[in-house]
Amino acid sequence: MTTTPPRGDKKPFRPFSKPGRPFKGRGGRVLREAAPEFETGTVLLYGWHTVSEALRNGKRRIRLLLATENAAKRLDEEGIPHKAQIVPVREIDKRLAATPDAVHQGLFAEAEPLDAPDLKRMPADGVLLLLDQITDPHNVGAIVRSAAAFGVKAIVTTNRHSPEATGVLAKSASGGLEHVPFVTVQNLARAMLELRESGFLIVGLDSEGEADLDKIGLRTPLALVLGAEGKGLRQLTRETCDALARIDMPGAIKSLNVSNAAALALYAATTRLGLRG
Template sequence: MSEEWITGKNPVLETLKSGRSVNKLLVLETMKQQAQQQLIQAAKQQNVQVQKVPKQKLDAIGSHHQGVAASVAAYDYADLDDLFAKAEAKSEAPFFILLDQLEDPHNLGSIMRTADAVGAHGIVIPKRRSVQLTQTVAKASTGAIEHIPVVRVTNMNQTIEELKQNGVWVVGTDASAEEDYRHAAYDMPIALVVGSEGQGMSRLVAKNCDWFVKLPMKGQVTSLNASVSASILMYEVLRKRDQVGE
């Protein structure tokens, strides 16, 4: 398995707290003492070697390192069974996010961050024509990559069929849909489909959705950023499942 570098204080701290295997930690030798000690203490708790290095060493790894970088093994992908197991362990109806050919690593990282916040049980991405788990994704997720399992599948449509066979309802988004996303029920096992930034859902994936919801658009812009749309939908699922006094 190839090596990856995680950079930035919060992503590195989340990586250390998650218990993931970290090969070594590089810390800027001129970093403020308090921040340096926090990182070193977290590394010691996981028996991770710490090296104090000059800025040039960190600059060679990445430009937005914030004075720290952790060397880790490349990210492992989960299996679909892992997502169901996570939902079962929490005694919750499965709540998955299916990303159909998403290409922007910052969008994936942002979606992972929201997925963790709302308690989603995992994300599914295709192996081809899709962003994969990278350092850029990890950075954008601000540590959520350590907590949200990601499944990489060869055929998204076959995966949708498998989800349906396991009682999961697949919900897509379409501007021409009749149902407003705020009126839909989400208390059953749900997989939300988010399409690519430019083309939306592919024709076959759309064909396999059980139903569609729309996000109302009252302005002049005809669509929202993929991660924004996904966040709105995910929080609506949370709102419907965990209502606080109406």
């Protein structure tokens, strides 16, 4: 669907680093330059909700945890097990030098990526989100947060033209990465066909959809497809959907930021499917 371009939607990002490549921070700057000790393939987590949810997740392997004295005390008070190294705040600031606007709240972690589920073994109930080249990590992080709130089974993105599940995205997701698996695929249209063969109904969100999402016949398992800011769904993606739906707005502004559109679509879909009770 047509959406308002976000601030700072710049260079495309890619998911997990390939061997020999460090993760890139916001704006494409290489984090290894600011902190040479980062390991290839490391997921960077910072901020209270992001790191505390990772510590609660038994499947997340933490390689390094740094905390200020106050942050470590809060972890202890909330009964969150940890093996944090107590450091001054400037040490965490130094680690995040490539992301100068990072709000870390005294917590920083280096972790391993979570295992991705097999696309062919998606649950036969509930909802998936498919992201068609949405590149801004703030937007994708906000989508992840909404997905976690509405019990989305997984988020499917492409290997290219998608942000890395680390750093800014993880902070924007506010702990949601620990609850919604990420599946990366080479070709989104092919993944959509595989999901259809598995019984999924594929509904794309588009401002020119044939009917409002409230009027489209829905069933589970359901896959909702969201397009990039400004460009919307690509032509092949549109053609591969079973239906195209729009979200009608009563006010003067008829378009939404893609993360807001995702939240509204999930609310509408899970309500109609009886998945919120």
